[in-house]
Amino acid sequence: MSFPLGNRRRVSATLPFSFLVALSFAVAAIAGGSKSPYCNNPVQLAMVKIWVDGDEGEYLAGLTASFGATLPEEKNKVPKLPAVFSNPLNGCSSSSSKLSGSAALSVRGDCDFVTKAKVAQSGGAQALLVINDKEEIEQIDCSGDVSPNISIPVVMVPKSVRDDLTKTMANKRVELLLYAPTRPIVDISVVFLWAMSVGTVFTASLWQEFGISEQTEKRLNESSSKGMHNIIMTPVTRKCRNCPQKTVRLPVIGEVSVLSLGVFLFCVIFAVAWAVHRRASYSWVGQNILGICMMINVLQLAxxxxxxxxxxxxxxxxxxxxxxxxxxxxxxxxxxxxxxxxxxxxxxxxxxxxxxxxxxxxxxxxxxxxxxxxxxxxxxxxxxxxxxxxxxxxxxxxxxxxxxxxxxxxxxxxxxxxxxxxxxxxxxxxxxxxxxxxxxxxxxxxxxxxxxxxxxxxxxxxxxxxxxxxx
Known part of the structure; x- marks a missing residue:
């Protein structure tokens, strides 16, 4: 995991697992109670936003502890905190690094989580991030003496954070913002998915109604017109069934219409452009267009x-x-x-x-x-x-x-x-x-x-x- 500037929408690979873990432990806490009255915080799925030299970068997911302060739901209610690694890194004893007003980072192990939180808070840290020893994140338990004096939030983050932040913090200033936004019950995107799925099946079923003459269909099949090309050519050819069409003779392929050749070149450019930019935030549009065209053709052929x-x-x-x-x-x-x-x-x-x-x-x-x-x-x-x-x-x-x-x-x-x-x-x-x-x-x-x-x-x-x- 790296922290490229401006990558504001990247989701941590641990997010789905983290969300389920947070919910399961929250239910367990309600059902089973806790040994300490100061260890009853609901486990939250925490969002850790990262700024590098003042520019907002990506974010990652974490899980809060069942002790300490809870995180607010809105990011404008919390300040950005400079990220500082504890020294020693295990955070089990007083740090030689200045932690005052920072988000302290320590690795898991050598002492319990409560001790790490007390040490970080005594050093003036405003939050503690515990880096796990594996990529998955887990609930931070309450082993140790939990007292009401722990007033900073404690969050566990994935193992990869250590190496990534170490490289970034070597020559850049890194700030962190911790909060726990609430996920909506239903996202409006499911409405678009539902409409696209139903619309694809409906269109494929009625596609023959937009059919073309047998002669034109034979010519298109002989030219191996599939996918997006066929979806464009079918209604166009039907609309212009009696229109004169210029043709050209190509090696191997034979005689094809200029219109069909132009549509084919457009489809090739479209597909190549999608392949080149398939990791871009907008690539889902091209992927959906190509996918719907392919499925309509499959439902016609099979x-x-x-x-x-x-x-x-x-x-x-x-x-x-x-x-x-x-x-x-x-x-x-x-x-x-x-x-x-x-x-x-x-x-x-x-x-x-x-x-x-x-x-x-x-x-x-x-x-x-x-x-x-x-x-x-x-x-x-x-x-x-x-x-x-x-x-x-x-x-x-x-x-x-x-x-x-x-x-x-x-x-x-x-x-x-x-x-x-x-x-x-x-x-x-x-x-x-x-x-x-x-x-x-x-x-x-x-x-x-x-x-x-x-x-x-x-x-x-x-x-x-x-x-x-x-x-």
């Missing part, structure tokens, strides 16, 4: 033939999602699905197979996200029901498409409700989406007497449009 195949596919995805989110931590000591989504242990380089939107009102920043699989798997079933309704000439109320769109939207709502009830811990979205889509289809079909027809259904139009793409 088509379920009947409910029998849909049942096998979605049931396997259902258990797959549950295993990697809930069971994998028991085997690998962490949720593999969540670690991959957040780019954990890869320097933040996450696989871009998800939609993400920055948390707009969360002081901790970060992103809310949803994986492509949570859109594609239910989307395959929903697009199938749209084709079934259309070919069976079913009305909106007596069909299946509208009911599944409502079920999918409600399933996403349950997913985010689960996130809230589980204190932000990652949820397998298919746990909610499969019952709300496949379950709705089976129940409705059983009530209407369509289950047998859906189970062995064979779509004639699917075979004509894309005979090799059925799942």
């Amino acid at each position: 088509r379920l033939p009947n409910i029998k195949v849909a049942t096998v596919l979605l049931c396997l995805a259902f258990f797959y999602d549950i295993f990697w989110v809930f069971i994998s931590p028991l085997i690998f000591q962490q949720s593999v699905m969540i670690a991959v989504a957040k780019g954990k242990n890869t320097g933040g380089e996450a696989i871009p197979m998800l939609l993400r939107v920055p948390r707009l009102i969360d002081p901790w920043g970060g992103y809310n996200m949803i994986g492509f699989g949570d859109i594609l798997f239910p989307g395959l079933l929903i697009t199938f029901t749209y084709r079934f309704d259309r070919e069976s000439k079913k009305s909106m109320g007596k069909g299946y498409f509208v009911w599944l769109m409502v079920g999918y939207g409600f399933g996403l709502f349950l997913t985010y409700l689960g996130l809230y009830l589980m204190n932000g811990n990652g949820q397998p979205a298919l746990l909610y989406l499969v019952p709300c889509t496949l379950g709705v289809t089976v129940v409705l079909a059983a009530i209407r007497g369509d289950l047998k027809a859906l189970w062995g259904y064979s779509s004639k139009s699917s075979a004509m449009i894309n005979p090799t793409a059925e799942v």
Whole structure:
């Protein structure tokens, strides 16, 4: 971890774990009480903002002790404190470094936390940061004699802080600001994610309505037009179906329209620009655009033939999602699905197979996200029901498409409700989406007497449009 100037939105990798630990210990403190009347502080998730030579840098997460002063929720109620390492570094005896008016830093070990707090306070420190001996942060316990005289806040921070601050403080002035902002119950970003997910499935289902002539479709398929290129060319070509188009002949590719070539070059530039700037704060916009275009194409190319195949596919995805989110931590000591989504242990380089939107009102920043699989798997079933309704000439109320769109939207709502009830811990979205889509289809079909027809259904139009793409 480094402290680049101006990087105001970086989230510590320990933040999700820290938040859960803070909540669990807070509940434990309420339930079990404490041995000392001065060791009853609620454990807070602390934000430590860093200034380097007067310029605001990044911030990191910490956990407060259950003794000492509590941190305010608003940063304007606390002053910036110069960071000073204790000497000796363990903070177990009087420091030769001047601690007056500072945020003292000491490493864990050699004596209890209460002793470190007393030594730092006696030296005039206004706060104490205890650097843990590992990257995860833990609750600071009350071992030792806790007296009412400890009036400074005590916060534990990750191990990497020691090396990073040592390098930075060698030739620069570092100041710290400690406070504990409250996280909002729901961030507005989930509304945008919900709308993008539902909109992607809805658009993919109705994409054939914006279709193009068979001749144009054949020409576009022969030119390998996929992804973003196809999404742009389809409505444009339909609108200008009778417009004269200039063509050019290219090596290997053959004859292509000037319009198609121009759109292709635009798509290549767009994709390369996103790849180059994928770590920028605004890269989520490009990632979402590319991802939505890809998913619409996938839902056009891969088509379920009947409910029998849909049942096998979605049931396997259902258990797959549950295993990697809930069971994998028991085997690998962490949720593999969540670690991959957040780019954990890869320097933040996450696989871009998800939609993400920055948390707009969360002081901790970060992103809310949803994986492509949570859109594609239910989307395959929903697009199938749209084709079934259309070919069976079913009305909106007596069909299946509208009911599944409502079920999918409600399933996403349950997913985010689960996130809230589980204190932000990652949820397998298919746990909610499969019952709300496949379950709705089976129940409705059983009530209407369509289950047998859906189970062995064979779509004639699917075979004509894309005979090799059925799942």
